[in-house]
Amino acid sequence: MSPCSFMTGILFGALLLVTPGDARAGQVASVSVAGAPLFDSEKFQLTDNDIAKLSQHQSALVKFGCDGTNKTTQPTRKCKVFPGDRQWPSQSAWSAFDDLLGGALIKTVPLAASCYSSWPQYDSAECERISSQWTDSYLHAADPASAMWPLFEGRTCLPTTNASASCTVGGYSSYAVNVSNVAQIQLAVNFARNADIRLVIKNTGHDFNGKSTGAGALGIWTHNLKDIEYYENYRGSGYQGPAVKMGAGVQAFEVYEKGQELGFTAVGGEGKTVGVTGGYVLGGGHSPMSSLYGLAADQVLALEVVLANGRFVTVTEESDPDLFWALRGGGGGTYGVVTSIISRVYPKVGVTVSTFNFSTGKDVSVETFWAGVRSYLKRFPTHADAGTYAYFWIMPTGPNAFTFLMNPFFAANHTVDEFNALVQPWYDDLHELGISFQPNSTYYDNFYDGWMAGFALETVASSTMMTSSRLFPRTNWDTPASLNATLNALRATITDGFALLAFNMKAELQEGFTSNSANPAWRQTLMHAITSTSWTNTTSDADIKVKMDGLTKAVGKWRAVCPDSGAYMSESDIQEPHFQQAFYGTNYDRLYRLKQRYDPTALFYAPTGVGSENWVVKSLAGLPDQNGRLCRV
Structure with a gap:
C-alpha cells in the first residue's frame, strides 16, 4: 500500500495517544520560528510517532496526508461522503474518534431543538430563553455549530411556538470538535480527509454567507482557543515593536479589553463578537482603525496553522512566503486551520465619537435631503485621509421620505475640536440647505x-434577509461627474426600497508592510457599501430565490459605476457575479494555484472561497445554502 493512498470506510479502534492532561507525551518544544513561544494548546501535537503505534488499519483514517505533490491523494468519488452512505463512518468509528480526542467530539444538537417535541432536548422554558436571545451574537458564537445567518444553513431548526413542527440538523455540521489543542485539530483534519467527509471550521459564525456550516460535515470549533500574549518588543519578519499573539478563538471585545489593560490598540473588527483570528483576518478584515493602519490582514507577522495534510506549521515571510501571502486575505477555511496569529499593535489612541441624523420633512424636501448627502459624500477622501471611519445608514422611510443616520462617526486621533474642524465644511452646507441636526460628540x-x-452589539440570526455589497474606489471621486454617478446609483437603489449601510474609510497598505492577498480593491476604497432585501417567515423558497435574484440585479447599478472594483467577501452577496474577480481581483489566479498546492484533495471548501467553483451544494430547498450534499462539478 502506498503511504499516501486514499482509503475510506475503514473502522478503527481506540487510539493509544495520551490525553492533553498528560504532559509526559504528545508535548513538543515551545520554540517557534515565529519569534514567540507556542501557546500550551499548541505544544500538544499529533506526531508520526503517535501514528506509528497503531496498526495499519487503525491508522488508516488518522494518518497524515502527503505534501501536496503526490496526485494519487485525489479521491475519485464525485461527492463527499454523506450521512446514510455506506462509506459514512460507523458509530463505533465516531466513538473511537471521540476517545482519541479526549471526549471533545460533540454530536450536533441545533440551538433551538428545545422548541421541538421530537427532540429529547424539548423544554419550553429553555425554548423561551433561546427565543428571547436569538438575535444576540454571543448566543450563536458560544454554540459549536450555530451560525449568525441561518438562511445559509437552511433554516432547518428555528425558534418556534409550534412544538410539533420539524427540526433537523440540516446544514449544520453533523459533529464538531471542541478544540483545546493542536492535536485535536490535526486528528479532525486527518479523519475528514481520509474518510472523504466534508470539513468546516467555525470560530464565531459571523460570515454573511455561512461559511462555517455544511450538511454532513465534521466541524472544527476553535472558539475556546482564547490565549492572548502581549509582546512589548517583538522581533520577527522584518519587524521590531509591540505585537500581540492571539489564539484562534479570541474575539474583538477580548483583544480590545487586553489592549485597554496593557495600553495598546489593535486592528480588529467593529463588531463586538467577531473572531479576530478567524475568517475575519483571513479574509482581510476592515476595522475602525483601518484608515490609519490598513486591514487586519496587513498587521499579521506570523501564523500557526494546521494544513490539509494534518501537519502543524509556523508560517512567516521567511518560512513560506507563498502561504504567508495567501493566508493573509485569501479567505478563511481555504488553506488550513489557524490556531494563532501574531499581529503588530499600536500605542494608545484617543478618539472622538459622534452621532446625529437628519430626515426629509416639512422643511427638508427630497432634493434638499440628497443635496445634504452629496455634500457628505464629496468629502469622503478628506475624511478618510484624516484617518477617520464613519458608519452610517440611509433608509427609505416611506414614499419620497428618507433618513440619514450617522451611527457613529469614529474619529481616531481627533479631539472634539479637531473633529468639528474636519466636518465643519459639511455642517456649513447642511445649515445653508436648511437641514437641522444635533451632533452628539x-x-x-x-x-x-x-x-x-x-458600536452596539450586533443583531444577527435573521432568516428573512440577505445582503449584498460593493467597494467604491477613490476614482469615483475624481470628477464631479463620477461623484454624481456614484450618488445617483446609491439614490436609485435606496429610492427602490433598499436601505444603505455604509462605511467611509480607506485601507491602504502601509509603507514597509509586506504585501498580501487581500482584495486589491480594498487599496483604492473610500466606501464599503452594503444593502439587503427581506421577506416574511411564510415566503416560499421559490419566492425567496426571486428576492435574492432581485437584490443581485439591483446592486448591478453599483457595479456599473465601479466595474473594476469588487466587494468584501465576508459581508457580501453569495450570488455575487464573477466572485473570483469581485472578492479576490487580480490575486485569484495565484491563489487558485496555491490552493491546488496546499490542498490537493480539496479538503477545505467554503462558499465563494478559492476553488469553490469546482463544487456545488445540492441544496434541498434550491437556495444557495449549505443544506445538501457537497459534490464536484
Whole structure:
C-alpha cells in the first residue's frame, strides 16, 4: 500500500495517544520560528510517532496526508461522503474518534431543538430563553455549530411556538470538535480527509454567507482557543515593536479589553463578537482603525496553522512566503486551520465619537435631503485621509421620505475640536440647505471606551434577509461627474426600497508592510457599501430565490459605476457575479494555484472561497445554502 493512498470506510479502534492532561507525551518544544513561544494548546501535537503505534488499519483514517505533490491523494468519488452512505463512518468509528480526542467530539444538537417535541432536548422554558436571545451574537458564537445567518444553513431548526413542527440538523455540521489543542485539530483534519467527509471550521459564525456550516460535515470549533500574549518588543519578519499573539478563538471585545489593560490598540473588527483570528483576518478584515493602519490582514507577522495534510506549521515571510501571502486575505477555511496569529499593535489612541441624523420633512424636501448627502459624500477622501471611519445608514422611510443616520462617526486621533474642524465644511452646507441636526460628540482618551460607546452589539440570526455589497474606489471621486454617478446609483437603489449601510474609510497598505492577498480593491476604497432585501417567515423558497435574484440585479447599478472594483467577501452577496474577480481581483489566479498546492484533495471548501467553483451544494430547498450534499462539478 502506498503511504499516501486514499482509503475510506475503514473502522478503527481506540487510539493509544495520551490525553492533553498528560504532559509526559504528545508535548513538543515551545520554540517557534515565529519569534514567540507556542501557546500550551499548541505544544500538544499529533506526531508520526503517535501514528506509528497503531496498526495499519487503525491508522488508516488518522494518518497524515502527503505534501501536496503526490496526485494519487485525489479521491475519485464525485461527492463527499454523506450521512446514510455506506462509506459514512460507523458509530463505533465516531466513538473511537471521540476517545482519541479526549471526549471533545460533540454530536450536533441545533440551538433551538428545545422548541421541538421530537427532540429529547424539548423544554419550553429553555425554548423561551433561546427565543428571547436569538438575535444576540454571543448566543450563536458560544454554540459549536450555530451560525449568525441561518438562511445559509437552511433554516432547518428555528425558534418556534409550534412544538410539533420539524427540526433537523440540516446544514449544520453533523459533529464538531471542541478544540483545546493542536492535536485535536490535526486528528479532525486527518479523519475528514481520509474518510472523504466534508470539513468546516467555525470560530464565531459571523460570515454573511455561512461559511462555517455544511450538511454532513465534521466541524472544527476553535472558539475556546482564547490565549492572548502581549509582546512589548517583538522581533520577527522584518519587524521590531509591540505585537500581540492571539489564539484562534479570541474575539474583538477580548483583544480590545487586553489592549485597554496593557495600553495598546489593535486592528480588529467593529463588531463586538467577531473572531479576530478567524475568517475575519483571513479574509482581510476592515476595522475602525483601518484608515490609519490598513486591514487586519496587513498587521499579521506570523501564523500557526494546521494544513490539509494534518501537519502543524509556523508560517512567516521567511518560512513560506507563498502561504504567508495567501493566508493573509485569501479567505478563511481555504488553506488550513489557524490556531494563532501574531499581529503588530499600536500605542494608545484617543478618539472622538459622534452621532446625529437628519430626515426629509416639512422643511427638508427630497432634493434638499440628497443635496445634504452629496455634500457628505464629496468629502469622503478628506475624511478618510484624516484617518477617520464613519458608519452610517440611509433608509427609505416611506414614499419620497428618507433618513440619514450617522451611527457613529469614529474619529481616531481627533479631539472634539479637531473633529468639528474636519466636518465643519459639511455642517456649513447642511445649515445653508436648511437641514437641522444635533451632533452628539464625545472624546475618549482610549480606543476601547470609544469603541464600546460607539458600536452596539450586533443583531444577527435573521432568516428573512440577505445582503449584498460593493467597494467604491477613490476614482469615483475624481470628477464631479463620477461623484454624481456614484450618488445617483446609491439614490436609485435606496429610492427602490433598499436601505444603505455604509462605511467611509480607506485601507491602504502601509509603507514597509509586506504585501498580501487581500482584495486589491480594498487599496483604492473610500466606501464599503452594503444593502439587503427581506421577506416574511411564510415566503416560499421559490419566492425567496426571486428576492435574492432581485437584490443581485439591483446592486448591478453599483457595479456599473465601479466595474473594476469588487466587494468584501465576508459581508457580501453569495450570488455575487464573477466572485473570483469581485472578492479576490487580480490575486485569484495565484491563489487558485496555491490552493491546488496546499490542498490537493480539496479538503477545505467554503462558499465563494478559492476553488469553490469546482463544487456545488445540492441544496434541498434550491437556495444557495449549505443544506445538501457537497459534490464536484
